[in-house]
Amino acid sequence: MRKFLSLAFRNVFRNKRRTLMTLLVVAGGVAGLLLVGGFFSFMFWGLRESTIHNGLGHLQIFNAEHFRRDEAHALENGLDDYRQLARKAEGIPHVRGVTARIEFYGMISNGQKSSVFMGSAVDPGKEKSMGFVPRIVAGRYLDGKDATGNQALVGAGLARSMGVKPGDGLTLLAVTTDGALNGLDIDVTGIVNTGFKDLDDRLLTITLPAAQRLLQSERVTNLVVGLDATDHTDAVYAALLPRLAGLRQDVAVRKWIDLATYYKQVRLMLSGIFVFLGVIVFFMVVISSANTLMMAMFERTREIGTMLAMGTPRRWLVGLFLLEALITGVLAAVSGIAAGSGIGALLNRSAIVMPPPPGNTSGLPLRVIQEPGLMIGAAVLVMVTLALAALMPAVRASRLQIVEALSHV
Amino acid sequence: MEHLVDVERVSKRYPLDHSFVRALDDVSLRIRRGEFLAIAGPSGSGKSTLLNLIGCIDSPSSGHIRIDGIDTSALRPAAAAALRRDRLGFVFQTFNLIPVFTAEENVEYPLLLRRMTESERRRRVAEALASVGLTERARHRPDLLSGGERQRVAVARAIVHRPALVLADEPTANLDSHTARQLIDLMGELNARLGVTFIFSTHDQRLLDRMDRIVRLCDGKVIEDTGDQEAQHAQVSIAGL
DSSP: OHHHHHHHHHHHTSSHHHHHHHHHHHHHHHHHHHHHHHHHHHHHHHHHHHHIIIIIOSEEEEEGGGGTSOOSSTTTTOBSSHHHHHHHHHTSTTEEEEEEEEEEEEEEEOSSOEEEEEEEEEOHHHHHHTTOOOEEEEEOOOOTTOSSOOEEEEEHHHHHHHTOOTTOEEEEEEEOTTSOEEEEEEEEEEEEEOSBHHHHTTEEEEEHHHHHHHHTOSOBSEEEEEESOGGGHHHHHHHHHHHHTTOSSOEEEEEHHHHOHHHHHHHHHHHHHHHHHHHHHHHHHHHHHHHHHHHHHHHTHHHHHHHHHTTOOHHHHHHHHHHHHHHHHHHHHHHHHHHHHHHHHHHHHHTOEEOOOTTBSSOEEOOOOOOHHHHHHHHHHHHHHHHHHHHHHHHHHHTOOHHHHHTOO | OOEEEEEEEEEEEEEETTEEEEEEEEEEEEEETTOEEEEEOSTTSSHHHHHHHHTTSSOOSEEEEEETTEEGGGOOHHHHHHHHHHHEEEEOTTOOOOTTSOHHHHHHHHHHTTTOOHHHHHHHHHHHHHHTTOGGGTTOOGGGSOHHHHHHHHHHHHHTTOOSEEEEESTTTTSOHHHHHHHHHHHHHHHHHHOOEEEEEEOOHHHHTTOSEEEEEETTEEEEESSOHHHHHHHHHHHHO
């Protein structure tokens, strides 16, 4: 076996230039896959973490009715005793904090101009402690110790539209839980940029007490659970469910992935692109290596005839060709991984910023994540592909007629 | 002396366009163990075809060939390969060494096919290389060897697994006179010392001069066999007619 391995290895380097060209093509494909895959991984990671830390959290607890029917009035499907629910969740390991939220809609006015807003009411202290602070581009974040709590963060687009800046006053109008119209004067403390233009054009964040006064309700829309790491989501979810069973109010728990529609769409699209690239690399490897292996087979026809004449089993020849393809695959995979990792490291140091994706307002840093799973996958892909490409020359070599092969010129 | 090879009424036809070419026509031949024999004849006479058939790398259109009593015409490909591996050795006109292997690795190759221990392989390879006088060149690859040395490596490869029969197709055709004579002497010595049967296909007179027996072919038929008394008797009878 050792001798056959040695023979296969030496055969691979019989025509050094041709082998080098094949290795360059295949290793280039591997490196390309790793770079694109690594960049996509970074985008997935970045989008996931920004989605979670922009306020989605890792888990959310709702009134189960929230998913069964639409609300006729604000907070109709809200959580009643949310403080008790929060305490149950806070006792679970890896839970960094639990915060209540109210989602509502209304009109905003500066006395001259009105606009629709998408409101979110938060507990500033808890949001801050859980790392859910949006990017403030002007002014400051909400002050949790302010007794009145009549403060607001305004999305950059909405602030521009309304012509407001930190320190300016605004009036909010919303429909209460009883269906009446209520108003509230607030002071703008900061302007935020979430990175999503559509959100920034409508976003208004106020404190929980202010929203509860505006909507005339003690309820909240949901509880957001923040964890110390996203990887613990499933474990905490599993631990949380039994604690919430048997409560007076029927509640539902959702993981961040169930609520992150945009993230899922982006991931699906980029995964499709990656698979497409994988298919291109597959065909690139097949075409370049099949040609090389077929030429090697033709060049060695007489030698193959000699081996067969000496009694070499035909299946050994198939094995020899497959082994040569496998060796080429291993060398290409190792070279490709080394090249991909090296180029990836250089790109990570280069601080290149890509243009903002559609719907986003800030550019994306070009970073490549070195993922062992991706490296193994790319290596397996080229090795399997090369073995498949070698199959035809290998079978043809094993089926050669000895007399004809020996007289091959 | 028992017969190692028994060729019985063998014919070989090749398709050519819409007809057939008869390369061998009803050839019968018996070769005894330990013979040093040449199949001679002009180009196209059928000598290589007969050698290929005896070597089990081609099959006859009709007739039977027995090697050590085994009817090779009835063998399945895997069994024919096993017979070649165990009982036959080949020497080719163009040497046909594996270029990426050294001389000793080339000689070792037939032993690798027989699943032998490494120490036994080494011993036999050293012995075979010594018998062809190439111990000093064992680590050289074929491209660093002269034509004569390459053919001696090929001879060592053909005898290393101690076959009953070595088939050599025009072994001196690519060698100069001096080297060819040395190679002929070497194979004669191996035949005498090891008792290995050698069958050559050749039209090299230098080689024919050293043969114990010469079988001459013309147009696929045996026209002369210097060692077969039955054939000689038949020839005399034909001449008498």
